[in-house]
Amino acid sequence: MLLRILAMRVRENELIEKIAAALGRRPRVSGELRLGIGDDAALFRPRAGREIILTCDWFLEGTHFFREKHPPDSVGWKCLARALSDIAAMGATPRCFLLSLALPASHTGRWLSEFLRGLSRASRKFACVLAGGDTTQGRGILIHIAAIGDAPTGRAVRRSGARPGDFVYVSGRLGEAELGLQILRGNRGFLNSKNPLLKKHLYPEPRLALGEWLAKKRLASAMMDLSDGLSSDLPRLCATNGVGALLESARIPQTRHSDVARKQGLDSLCLALHGGDDYELLFTVPPPKVRALPRTIQGVILTSIGKITRESKLALRNEDGREQALAARGWDPFR
């Protein structure tokens, strides 16, 4: 009965009002966004000489997050951050997004307010404004983000373009998000979301500045983001290009918290190879351009982890010089 009363209390119009209030009530008519929420559709007018980048991502309870584990504020932050990671992977600039929410009536109060707080923080931080969306009632919490960005025409970096001999680079340290997830899962109830071990999992930062810089300097021959794990994502980049890769295990940048990982029964190299949710950039650089790459950009390390090979297989060379095949063991929702 209480549920029914709650359901009666909230109407779709009110929900839209609440979202609009949290994320900017006035339809923005400045910049590229000419018409925002409140109409049938949004209007976006790109600046001359730029093309549009379109991407979207599910963020579903039970698959991408758990309501009893993930603070709603982190759910709000992360749903936008991971969609913008695809924009970063094109070397583009985020502009606006469409938020689609299906919520149980019981989650349209405090949960929604905290979710919107996290989403709003990410929206301001990454300069990506709400342009519209769709709301409905759901049995579970369903979130979908469609993100729109732009890039100078012809400058977006694609997955294709990698050539044998190109160096394979990653940004940041890999596997820390997976470590955070395992810590979260191993604990009962909520953990302090300020715990630095959880930051990479709860509040990832898309590598927007790095992506834009690489595109502007034309340094990356191919690029994608790491969302499912290096061992699952690198084969996709290789398949697009009909090439393979040979990685050096000693060069893969691992978590600095290997002691914590060990306590969890996890190996840092395995986390780095197969852990999902990193939202770091994976890119290839032709040999003559390697010198132009700094070691870090805005505090984010850049590491050459191997090379693109002509033969279309993926291999990992251990410190003792032996090579082994690298099997895709990253995240697959259908596994």
Added chain:
Amino acid sequence: MLLRILAMRVRENELIEKIAAALGRRPRVSGELRLGIGDDAALFRPRAGREIILTCDWFLEGTHFFREKHPPDSVGWKCLARALSDIAAMGATPRCFLLSLALPASHTGRWLSEFLRGLSRASRKFACVLAGGDTTQGRGILIHIAAIGDAPTGRAVRRSGARPGDFVYVSGRLGEAELGLQILRGNRGFLNSKNPLLKKHLYPEPRLALGEWLAKKRLASAMMDLSDGLSSDLPRLCATNGVGALLESARIPQTRHSDVARKQGLDSLCLALHGGDDYELLFTVPPPKVRALPRTIQGVILTSIGKITRESKLALRNEDGREQALAARGWDPFR
């Protein structure tokens, strides 16, 4: 155990392959879409002098359709058609869409093939190509469409712009989709989807040609599509403009199947006022421009059903001249 085997059979990469094969394998590099599925994001380059229209819609099992009632082919058609109705309501032209699917492993075989057949038909019919999307496993069938269109800069028709004295118009006959839904719900199992009474519910046609024509001729001062029902949608248009409306009950275009409706215990006027899912256009026309409107456009009737009033209330005048308040009784997912 069988479910587990099915789940193992399908991988995300294979699912994406299947979708790509059904909807156009090659990334289109002609026209506005410069890069389609298979990368982190799609690239869209609008023609000079045009701006982008962005909209999105949920299409969820249990809320928007029922797997035991709705043919998968109709689910595929309708999820795109209703998203494009928002593009029609701006007077814009559809260009491409992002398809996000969450499916139980049991529905990645025949159900998915039929769904894709319907979606592919709609995609060709409305000249709107697949640009990308996201797939994952779900307990229920979750569909989300983000649609992208364009319109000559400054020409898109908004919800704002209606003035007191403007005539209120609708396209087509209202309430037929709701009648179809009621027939479908009253029957056990599947009905023949070719039944003409079900067509409006199962295979709606967004009024794209009409919307574009109204925008081009600058005839509509405000426009939106009818998705939740006239009595729920008209108040939204009025609220945006700070106005009201007086409708003439005798003028509301009702279903020609009023006998069928009566057998279902339904009143044709009630269906027309409150029935959802019509995907007809609701628009206002300033008095001097009314003469330019034909009675039909491509077989779709256009009907003036009343006028915009200064006083911000909604009223319905019956045939005997008495007025009554028109309450919002259309579709609200939170009711």
